[in-house]
Amino acid sequence: MSAGNRGPLVLAGLLLGVGLGGFVDGILLHQILQWHHMLSTPLPPDDVVNIKVNMFWDGLFHAFTWLVTLAGVWALWRAGQRSDVPWSTRT
Template sequence: MNNLWMLIFCVTCNRPLQKAISASLTEIEMLQLFIPFILLGLLTAFVGYKALAFKNKPQALLSQSPLVAAACVLGIGLGGFIDGIVFHQILQWHEMVSAKIIPLDFTSKSINMFWDGIFHAFTLLITFFGILLLYKLLQQNQVLKHRNLFIGGLLMGWGLFNLIEGLFNHHVFKFHTVKDFDLNPQIWNISFLAFSILIIVLGYFLIYKIKNIHHENWRTNS
């Protein structure tokens, strides 16, 4: 089994580093690490389906749901990039498994970097999917296009990403905290969740302000 993992993980790494990465987490821990990815992937698939499966309404009425759904998918992907770029790379407050494998030397840093790479690959796929959804939907005449819907969807997606990632990685499985090595990391973890809920509510508020608009009125006002 270890040889199989070594073939999968970091195929271009030298053999000692391959071995260290493959042994960095147990099978159970790997499953736990991927649970947020799986949940976010299912959420993305569901929201993407809702974006593409909207029923054409009468010509006089535009639908706001598709743009919100597509922006939400994009927000999930961009939320992951914000997390990775700001917290993992610029501030270096934590890395993907930094509570399990403290990045104090080259090997432990490389292990965390590998799992950060898996994390960023996932968020890249979600972001591409969100861009494709937007490209497809913006060509539909029956889709209501308004900046509040777009920004609101982005905020909701970002908040949902933070909420799922934060609950599982910070609290349930404890792969890392928002700010490792802090005297009271739980304050940062709870603040992170509170911020996530706040931007979800803000996104919902922006979306709620926009009602379905009659086609003729929208063309007149735009």
């Protein structure tokens, strides 16, 4: 019995893991706990300009995590349409 082509599932899993991990970091650590930002201006930010810079870079990070997550969903969708990709719990 052939193991099949697991590469598409591994790629989808990696993309979803990075994207969803970024969501946890961005939402929990950036926004709720405010432990860090993507660009570390003086902490705590000492003026409105530094706060805006931190917010801009956090926004770019959040946009990146959205794109990576969407790419992971797309990769999973494409893998599901392939006959050579095994759909087992082990994969």
